[in-house]
Amino acid sequence: MPKAQSEKCVPDRNPRWEVLDVTKKAVASPRIISLAKPKERRDANEGHNPYHISPASLTARASPRLQELATPKTITKKV
Secondary structure (H helix, E strand, O other), rough: OOOOOOOOOOOOOOOOOOOOHHHHOOOOOHHHHHOOOOOOOOOOOOOOOOOOHHHHHHHHHOOOOHHHOOOOOOOOOOO
């Protein structure tokens, strides 16, 4: 059983209301028309080659410290 409405409750107004004649005769400005049009989105991957390798990355060398950190630790076997 639903709860009874309070006497202080103001019911929602009717969703159908009269539109003023001034509103019906309104003309949009060029600025409003330009804002109403959505922006054209360019594809993010357009003109992108996923297989391109930069020349700097082809000549890169690891530093001695990086080489030291890249070597795996030796694992001791339990007896």
